[in-house]
Amino acid sequence: MTYRIAMVSDFFYPQPGGVESHIYQLSTKLIDRGHKVIIITHAYKGRTGVRYLTNGLKVYHVPFFVIYRETTFPTVFSFFPIFRNIIIREGIEIVHGHASLSNLCHEAILHARTMGLRTVFTDHSLFGFADAASILTNKLLKFTLSDVDHVICVSHTCKENTVLRASLDPLMVSVIPNAVVAENFRPRQPSEPLPPSSHDTITIVVISRLFYNKGTDLLIAAIPRICSLHPNVRFLIAGSGPKAIDVEQMLERNVLHDRVEMLGPIRHEEVRDVMIRGHIYLHPSLTEAFGTVIVEAASCGLYVVCTRVGGIPEVLPPHMTTFAKPEEDDLVAATCHAISLLKAGKLSTHRFHEQVRDMYSWTDVAARTERVYDGISGVLSAEAFYGARTPGDAAAAAAATWARGRAGVTSFALIDRLKRYYGCGIWAGKLFCLCVVVDYLLYVVLEIFAPRARIDRVRDWPRKAPGLDGDHDAPRARRLRNKSWGN
Template identity: 80%
Template sequence: MPYNIADFFFPQPGGVESHIYQVATQLIDRGHKVIIITHAYPGRTGVRYLTNGLKVYHVPFFVIYRETTFPTVFSFFPIFRNIILREQIEIIHGHASLSNFCHEAILHARTMGLRTVFTDHSLFGFADAGSILTNKLLKFTLSDVDHVICVSHTCKENTVLRASLDPLMVSVIPNALVAENFKPLSRPLDAHDSKLVPHAANQVAPQLSLGPDDTITIVVISRLFYNKGTDLLIAAIPRILASHPNVRFIIAGSGPKAIDLEQMLERNVLQDKVELLGPVRHEEVRDVMVRGHIYLHPSLTEAFGTVIVEAASCGLYVVCTRVGGIPEVLPAHMTTFAKPEEDDLVSATGHAIALLRSGQIRTDRFHEQVRMMYSWTDVAERTERVYDGISGALSEEEFYGYTIGDGWSGARGRAGVQSFALIDRLKRYYGCGIWAGKLFCICAIIDYLIFILLEIWYPRANIDVAKDWPKKHGTSSQGGRNEATPGRKRSGRYKDRRREA
């Protein structure tokens, strides 16, 4: 029974939020019980049920910046322990390097003797003060985690270097999309479609070839933050429009850079060529994308970039910066890459416009190709295999493809997972740095003492066990198992093996 925890979840839109939700629902379809914990949002506090019985705990904690909770280290432990025992959770799966809930949950879970997995969705540097502090915190958390998942090979390399990990304990499982929700237009819009797609009455699907006088629409959907390349976009738009008079922009998203974007439009008098939609919900993204021909993604750092997969699925040609894991996402015929520089981005966009006008790019085939490449069902199956590996359901040879040497295996335990013994945990923490290592050991000892106190003050027998969401037997609509019995059998196997250990 996996337990996903992060500061970032619905109703806030974003790639991490969508990833957690999609994988959770797929795991439920495969017979698992999945619980999510996040902080409270306006109007959402306490327990909520989402699709297919997905249970979400919205814990009222103080949010300090970009939906990240204030780090308290220990104050989350009592409610965390209560939820774990109520729901009979066996595996803790944390998401995102900047999620305070994630780091604290992994620390508490190891103290309670639970298996842990961490998924990294982002890239960080090594030189600035913020990155140094974040990397040290990540090293603390991942020193005592059973397995790590990264969304791209570039992300894996970055995480291994930042946290000094053994590459064998890091798997690469990319993001995906629900391709049926990102279909391109294939006919003139009827009255119903016109309501779904704003300002698009009588619009038809983008043409395969465009003449020199046909209008090309460039779509940008992004959070308007510095790391998403908003400054680069602001500098490039006037030059692109000056070189290509028959080009229009549609920009959706919100953030602190929105005011800079609006000022650029007023300064250059481009309001008639650039349409600002503001924030859009995830279910409206496709309706915005199908209005365009090109998707422009000027990000300065990106571990994966799910939005460019969604754009390609909608039949858009993608122009993006060659940063992070973006080059791994789509094949070459779907993209034109640019350096994260103004001149190169303008040049790459011009090249993409020329390709579309010449008819050399068959964007009508993109959707089917993307559908064959990315699937949340595949992501869930691979994630489930990680759970099997760390729980002992798979042998070392089955999990890694070969048997790991006795020295490495003996230090970490069966299938390369971490030992729960406090002395072994302290040894791992102590190696995190001259001063940081001692501080981390103190945190682990205090956490263990709090755990003992909670066991005495609030015994497990006093905590009611929550009933599972009732499930119908049979096959789910998404192709996974939707039976309660297989999930309970699997959970029981995890529990029995942990007790034997």
């Protein structure tokens, strides 16, 4: 069965990042499987209106005001008229939102449920429970996910975090990891020239947004110590952010401009060119749900040194990585250990690319996401969706209980929706109910004064026949990725 899907998020190209890459790659693979997919995001500099990308992927760049880190200003209701217009024009059946901090995602899921559409949410990040920002974000997530059909997380750690933050039943959350296009991240080929450096120089690559949560402060503290311990080590740092000035000041204080090269922001297609200039990839993040960049680094033949936080230990097998605590001393020790292994010739990375290619496949991710769509649309029974083998086993009983307990989610009736929102808190529940009622009234007004008959329906881009994407490694990728790495 094919579907008409709208991917909605504040985060998309031309901004580089893991969420942006995930949405694009998943969308193109779903198109390869015969589905219609559009993307709704906000306008970026030089990109407003409708754009077409490779494979006939249509992107709506809505001109909304951006306040912080490419997140639009939350208005709750002003997005509804244009969102409704796009959904009706394109004949959308499923709205798939991405990222907890995306305002467009939260609003789209609310409006989609008001319009009677199926909804899916994918969480790409981890949040705490104690600081004010996390508390507010978690309450917003609770509001959105109280009336969503299914949730996808990119790692098991991310699933545990999301279940706790939004008070979800774990059965309504699936784990579908990110992937990489391995052919775009090949190791340096013999025909490609070596970087201009001495033969015994070891280059450590860092590609990251320079923010606090990405461990930039740890990096700033570790670089001078590593350089003093290993005179033949140099760094390549690519990325931008508010911490870039702190990195520059560290280089000034320690006179390290000749050993640390700051490349600034780079496009996603330039990542591989930077990766193949190095030997070790350093990832000092303080929180990470998955960490796609470390898979890209391993695919390029780099040994990975990273912090043991979030979902990172689930991403690569132990022979590709050295883990460190998110502390300065341990990060320095782990990096020096990797340097010593490299000098001693004990690191063999020549097969990393083939191993990553076998472990991760976007076609496999698309197939598993399609199964979620089948589950929420009723194509699969509850027992089939949750993996029961016989009607009497534990999985069948759990699925039956789940189906009874979640029967209300399949209902779009206003009274059923209000019951779900009312349980979100003593005061928050009432506020959420008020928002839903206003949203419903706005929908009625739009249906009266801007009837569907006046909205032109667009012609669909010619579809491919399902299953003609040519990836025959998906079953093997699934088996390898579901294997426990023992971390």
